[in-house]
Structures are given as C-alpha cells and as structure tokens.
Amino acid sequence: MALxxxxxxxxxxxxxxxxxxxxxxxxxxxxxxxxxLSLREVLASDSEAIRKMTVHALLASLPDIGKVRAQKIITELGISDSRRIQGLGFRQRERLLARFSSQG
Known part of the structure; x- marks a missing residue:
C-alpha cells in the first residue's frame, strides 16, 4: 500500500x-x-512516544541489563521480541515489575 x-x-x-x-x-x-526514573513510572506513562518504545529497548536501558540480558528476560517472561510498551497485557506488566521489584 503506497503512502x-x-x-x-x-x-x-x-x-x-x-x-x-x-x-x-x-x-x-x-x-x-x-x-x-523507575520501570513502574515508565510503564505507567501516557506519553505516545514512550508507549511506542519496544520492551526490549526499555529493558536494555536498565542499569546492568544489556541487549543480550534484555532478550533473555523477554524470552523468560514470554513477551514477543517486537512488543511495544503499549501492547503489554496486565499480566506481562506485572511479571516485568515483579522481575525488577527493586526498580519500581
């Protein structure tokens, strides 16, 4: 489909x-x-720009978490590689927050 x-x-x-x-x-x-900023604050943001950030990019920007560990965590939590913050379900958000309870 052409723009x-x-x-x-x-x-x-x-x-x-x-x-x-x-x-x-x-x-x-x-x-x-x-x-x-805490992970909880970012996940609760109503900014369109932040909500369109991928979960992988979000996790990779946390202290002591790089691209490889972020990918491993996403896989462990059953989150799609291309999932964006706005597309996270309630349970996925809760699992992320539980995994990084010291962050939020």
Missing amino acids: PPLSPEQRRAALDKAAAARKQRAEVKEALKHGK
Whole structure:
C-alpha cells in the first residue's frame, strides 16, 4: 500500500514529530540508566512516544541489563521480541515489575 504524497510542510511536520519522539525516548532511556526514573513510572506513562518504545529497548536501558540480558528476560517472561510498551497485557506488566521489584 503506497503512502499518499505529502506536501513539503506535511513532510517537515512529520519529520519534526519523529525527531521529538526519538529525543523523548532517548531521554527516558538515559533517566532509567541513571536511576532517575523507575520501570513502574515508565510503564505507567501516557506519553505516545514512550508507549511506542519496544520492551526490549526499555529493558536494555536498565542499569546492568544489556541487549543480550534484555532478550533473555523477554524470552523468560514470554513477551514477543517486537512488543511495544503499549501492547503489554496486565499480566506481562506485572511479571516485568515483579522481575525488577527493586526498580519500581
């Protein structure tokens, strides 16, 4: 399915919106890494940009958790590799919070 053609103004607005979302996600990951935000706070966020972050990226940004450990944890908890925060079910959220109880 082809995307409709965008005017230069629409294209610029879309690029600006995407850049702002990337910046916000980067700030959240940095805050998680340094303990300024908890996992519980991120999971409870109503920000569209944060809700569209993958669970793998979220876990990989936690202190002492890298990409490999994040993948292992996702597999252990039965969460899809491509799952985004907004797509987590209640039980999946609870399992994540229980796994990282010191985080939230």
